[in-house]
Amino acid sequence: MSDDATEYGFGVSDTTNGTQSGAVNRRRFLAGGAAAAATFGLAGCSSVMGGGSGGGAESVTMLLTPGTPADARRRYKPVQNLINGEVDGVNVEMKVPQDYSAIRPALESEQAEIGMDDVTLISNPDLMDVYGTTVTGGSAFYFSVMLVKPDSEISERTDVEGKTWAFADRLSTSGSIFALYTLQEAGLDIGEAPKGPPEDFEGSWTDHDIALQKLGNGEADGATTWGGNGIPHIPEKYKSDFPDRVLDKSSFLDTLGTETPAFKPIWWSFPIPKQPMYARKSWDSEKKSAIGDALVNSDKETIQQYYPDDYNEEELPFTTLRDTSMETYQPVIKRMNAVGIDPAA
Structure with a gap:
């Protein structure tokens, strides 16, 4: 049996650039439940709590998807630069978890503010405020x-x-x-x-x-x-x-x-559907919505301004965000359940 390409859906075309503001207040995922507890670690340096840092800037920890830490940080460097450049008074640091099971515990223990994987989001949508789904090369x-x-x-x-x-x-x-x-x-x-x-x-x-x-x-x-x-x-x-x-x-x-x-x-x-980007709901800061606005209102021309000098554009995982709902990720949930993974367990 082949996979059905009609099993997903966005409210808008995936070739148009969304420019909505107030990203944190967009539709939230409606499933609940708790993921299994796991010992976690963030590669590269020690965990950082959100809050003030040197120079008065608020430290914001963004969790990347697990993989090779140096490669992941290089790919997402323009996104880090975009937020630091477009939002006053923040200092975004990127951390690479050891595996996917480490992400939710880091958010629940407030050792990170932003994440971007669908498995964690599906496991407990009520833990997050959703910014949207990432778009690269005109496709979500x-x-x-x-x-x-x-x-x-x-x-x-x-x-x-x-x-x-x-x-x-x-x-x-x-x-x-x-x-x-x-x-x-x-x-x-x-x-x-x-x-x-x-x-x-x-x-x-x-x-x-x-x-x-x-x-x-x-x-x-x-x-x-x-x-x-x-x-x-x-x-x-x-x-x-x-x-x-x-x-x-x-x-x-x-x-x-x-x-x-x-x-x-x-x-x-x-x-x-590509990776969602979300912020933990317990993060009480005006910077949360400001970061969401910067991400949603980004486009290719904006993100290009934040490329490092030797950046390879083919690696770019983000140009903007698209509005999404839980329905978008139902095919993912279906397959998780089919292989014995209960996202709400």
Whole structure:
């Protein structure tokens, strides 16, 4: 069974630039519940509470999605610069959690003010005030993709049976959950994955970059990652086989074939709504709404002013935000539940 590309919806077209203000007061997600407690750590430096800092500026900690800390900070540097440049009296610091399960405890313990992953948001929407969903390259969507080496005999999902497969973080939407769901839909027994071992194949869970490294060096027969990470490894010759949904909505087609080693895609998800950006509700500061306004009112020309000197625009994860509701993320919740993850547990 293939994924249904009509399972999502935005209130406005994903090719128009939203300019709404008062972002913190936009529609909030309506699910409840609490995520399982987890020991957490923020890579790079010690945790920082929101509040005053040197020079009178308010310190604001923004949690990036887990991965390679240096790479994540480089990609989001324009966003950090944008907020620091557009909002008076704030000093935004970026932290990279060890994994997705570390994000919510950091917010609940007020060691961070801003986050940007859908899994944490879905687990307890009442904990957050939602700014919106990120837009890059005119699109508010991205893709999960399953990759193999060009000479691999694996050509479809059922061929994964008996093979070794590299995934990203266990709770990664594109790097784990969506791939496990589609393998299950194809008839494979995923066992206890992502929380435990699968039955019909062997799996390993690390992060997006390491998953591709495992594929490249022969430690895995295939890997799952997100389009922005995987498309650069796909040669141009495979583009003619891309589904129309990828050709219409991917922000990363201009990166085709720019990285080695080369891989071949065997499956694409339907368009997944990109990362939400949100602030913890308990953060009582006028800077919260000012930051939301800066993010929502940003556009490509604005964010370009905040590129570091050596910044590669192809890495940019954000140009503006799009208004969203809980309905937008229902396909994510459906797949989490299908693979045994209860976002409200």
